Amino acid sequence: MRHLPYATLSRRVTQLISTLLLAIPLAAGGESYRLTLIDVGYGLSILAQDSDGTAILFDGGYREEAPLVRTALAQAGIDSLALMVASHGHGDHIEGLAVLLQKRFPVGLVIGNVPQGHASFDSLFWRSLGGVPYRQARAGDSLAVGSLQLQVLHPDTLTENLNESSMAVSLTLGTHRVLLPADIGVHTQEALATRWGQRLRSGILVAPHHGDVIARGFWDAVKPEWVLVPVGPNPWELPDSRVTRLTAEVRLIDTHRDGTVILTLDRGGISLISRTPHSCTQRREADMAERMRRWRRAH
Numbered sequence: 001m002r003h004l005p006y007a008t009l010s011r012r013v014t015q016l017i018s019t020l021l022l023a024i025p026l027a028a029g030g031e032s033y034r035l036t037l038i039d040v041g042y043g044l045s046i047l048a049q050d051s052d053g054t055a056i057l058f059d060g061g062y063r064e065e066a067p068l069v070r071t072a073l074a075q076a077g078i079d080s081l082a083l084m085v086a087s088h089g090h091g092d093h094i095e096g097l098a099v100l101l102q103k104r105f106p107v108g109l110v111i112g113n114v115p116q117g118h119a120s121f122d123s124l125f126w127r128s129l130g131g132v133p134y135r136q137a138r139a140g141d142s143l144a145v146g147s148l149q150l151q152v153l154h155p156d157t158l159t160e161n162l163n164e165s166s167m168a169v170s171l172t173l174g175t176h177r178v179l180l181p182a183d184i185g186v187h188t189q190e191a192l193a194t195r196w197g198q199r200l201r202s203g204i205l206v207a208p209h210h211g212d213v214i215a216r217g218f219w220d221a222v223k224p225e226w227v228l229v230p231v232g233p234n235p236w237e238l239p240d241s242r243v244t245r246l247t248a249e250v251r252l253i254d255t256h257r258d259g260t261v262i263l264t265l266d267r268g269g270i271s272l273i274s275r276t277p278h279s280c281t282q283r284r285e286a287d288m289a290e291r292m293r294r295w296r297r298a299h
């Protein structure tokens with residue numbers, strides 16, 4: 001597939017960065033970063049920012065949760081996004097992004113796992129872009145915004161399974177790495193473990209597919225200290241009990257229990273600085289039946 005100039009350039013940068021990362025554990029830095037796992041119920045929305053206010057928003061939850069995303073952005077002091085990432089076309093990931101774009105929240109660049117106009121994204125999303133540039137990103141691409149670095153780990157090619165085609169990325173925040181695998185399942189997780197090996201190693205893992213089963217090889221490659229589960233009321237009993245057992249020895253954050261969670265990442269390590277549990281739970285219970293109908297239509 002044809003590559004855009006930025007992608008070609010970024011692959012070279014990636015190679016350089018990869019070489020450096022293998023040579024030294026990670027560059028030591030005095031920077032402080034903030035990671036906000038936004039409680040969007042059953043869905044995913046996560047904000048990463050550096051101390052200069054440069055920010056990346058990865059997914060935006062269902063459209064009903066967009067006000068919560070706006071609130072989280074405001075509370076984080078973010079009035080523009082350098083980069084917005086749309087992992088895949090399911091509503092629990094991209095609807096809230098479309099709302100932000102419709103409201104003309106300033107965004108420098110949107111990247112997604114599909115070419116612009118692809119049918120797996122709601123046409124509303126494409127219309128909402130307005131003049132904001134969009135690029136398809138694929139495994140091997142990397143971007144740097146401010147001091148935040150993003151490397152795309154998946155996919156190479158798209159399949160009809162939207163979850164398995166999710167864009168999986170690794171964020172490098174100073175000395176820390178955060179792995180965001182979106183909604184990939186166990187087979188794709190194993191494939192990533194085989195392909196990327198120890199480069200998956202990350203202090204923070206956002207649990208794949210809202211706490212669904214984690215492949216053993218993937219878990220062993222990532223070796224997280226923290227696992228963040230972006231989940232809300234759902235009929236599939238997620239998080240899976242096997243994940244609960246697997247994560248018994250690490251710090252576990254679950255948005256259904258802990259609400260919106262803010263972590264700081266700096267040379268001193270990873271610290272939990274805020275939790276806001278049980279935001280709008282009543283409305284969520286009431287909305288769930290309608291969401292499940294939409295989910296079944298989309299999957």
Ligand SMILES: [Zn+2]
Pocket residue numbers: 043044090092093183209210
């Ligand atoms: Zn999802």
